[in-house]
Amino acid sequence: MGWTRKDLVTMRELDAAEIVLLVDTAASLQEIAGREIKKVPALRGKTIVNLFYENSTRTRTSFEIAGKWLSADVINFSASASSAAKGESFIDTAKNIAAMSPDVVVVRHSSAGAAAILARELTCGVVNAGDGAHEHPTQALLDLLTIREHKGHFEGLSVAIVGDIAHSRVARSNIHAMRKLGMTVTVAGPPTLIPPFVQELGVKVSYRLEDAIRDVDVVMMLRLQQERMTGGLIPSLREYSRYWGLTLDKLRARARPDVLIMHPGPVNRGVELSPEVADGRYSVILDQVSNGVAVRMAVLYLLAGSKGAGA
């Protein structure tokens, strides 16, 4: 089965076969990172625009490296240094970029639905690199690739996603994808950070870290997104860290010996993860970053590569 979509906007709309195709393609591209000459000509002559309305180092750099390793021309367009600061609307900026005929636009925006609007407005491929608290599909894909590398499969695995679920697009994308792949998901966090009706996504809810991490295959710790919080959701960082910070003691007492600890980064050291856990033997955080490049190469290859056939 081949890839037929113009865009990658949400994990929610993909089926299991499409998710597996993306992960398989990424796995095949991993070897490029180990080469002396890290470049293949697949996207020669294609143009990729990184349109970032929110700060991001990891994701933007990762898309940039991915595009360059595939020989595409990558242009970074950051909103703070551009026309957005002069008052141009989102759609006007996008149409101006479209007029320069890119093949793929990678967009990050603080509003949910921004990538969907762009996908509708533009004829080129659009990749959602995070839209508000909605979705972040490439993060879910790199998490899945990392999980499969260590566990060998998806079906039947159990995952605990811990922390600020309410503000997390990473959680939402992962929940949709993991449920489709036959994994069991538990979300855990203080009640103020668990969105109402989250059970309707097919997940279990836990309000104690110690219960959530018991016997699961994967623990995914989320960053406390203080920049998205309007206040009053947690009493203090210290209290959050005491109840929801993952320490080696809690891990040893409750978790399986082969548990994987993941984090989408950037880590607030000493808040959601103690340094011993972040750097310890259970942690696959840096694998996630390496796999991010492979996943983004796969997405760019499938979107830019299938353009001729789909149009």
Next chain:
Amino acid sequence: MSTRPPRLREKAQVLDETALDRALTRIAHEILERNGGAKELAFVGLRTRGVTLAQRLNAKIAGIDGTTVPVGTLDITLYRDDLDMRGAPVIRGTDIPFSIKNKTVVLVDDVLFTGRTIRAALDALIDLGRPKMIQLAILVDRGHRELPIRPDYIGKNLPTSKRETVAVRLREHDGEDRVVIEEPEEA
């Protein structure tokens, strides 16, 4: 997306199991003769059947010479010159777990046709290092070259028409060892 390819029917058998095995034995001897042994050799098979043929050649050479030659797998999808025409084909990955630097690399594929796959394979190989020499071993050369590419070792020269297809069937993938010419069924 595209129209369904026409159904094919078998027109003639080109090689049976014995003939296929003899062709590989001869190629193995030719490789050893041309290179004065197997010391600096490496096989790189093109996915999928080229890899299987490379493994068989390796077994033959081990039987004749007692030397084991490293065998790698090359996926040329990322180097194709027709990505825009076909849509993004599935990538299955390159796996060459040894250095090709200063080696004599024997590229192995089942059928040589236009030569475009081999052009892509040469680019892909050279991106991985600088081999001393690259040679090309092909089970069936069916003609119709579009690029100046010439094999060093040929199992069988087979004049074909462009509408025909050459199908190499190998035990590991298709349950039998046979090469046949196929042609489209009349509509």
